[in-house]
Amino acid sequence: MGSGATPYDGMTVRVRDVVHDVVAEVAPEELPLVTALTRFDDATVVRRLGRTGGRREPLGFGLGEVVAMAAPVVWLVLDEAGRRMADAAVDAAATRSRSVLRKVLRRPSAPVVLPAALTPEQLAGIRRRVVETALARGLGERRAETIADAVVARLALPEPEDGAPGPRPPERG
8 A cells, every 4th residue: 555645544545556456357458558557657657648649659559549448547537536635635734734745745756546445425426437538538338337337346345454456355254
């Protein structure tokens, strides 16, 4: 989980870990893309995935090939959600410490994180944004819903006790 200062009390989950887990579930063929992107900081990944236009990407593919993929949708939406939540936490902090927190939280090397426990409203908002973004990027409605459901399931499930990302196996009882 995120080391260093975060705007959240308690546990957090890195956006890149959630992206990996969701892509492994809904689009395992995209894992090489996710692996290639993890060598960059989150700001660089978002900048590269969010580009529009026809120029070639440094990863060796053009935007047309990225548009209909799950990984960019998940990464862009979760990054946006994490940054909004961090901004909200910073805004709630005292005015004197606000500028210091913003500088710390916006360091390019700091991973974007989400609280490990999200409210039902936050989960619904993230789900809605995943569907909207997936549809806007050319994915079909059924595919968009599948990706959104996988994102919510990953965010709603607690982390395994060993700290490894991914859903816990069902408990027997």
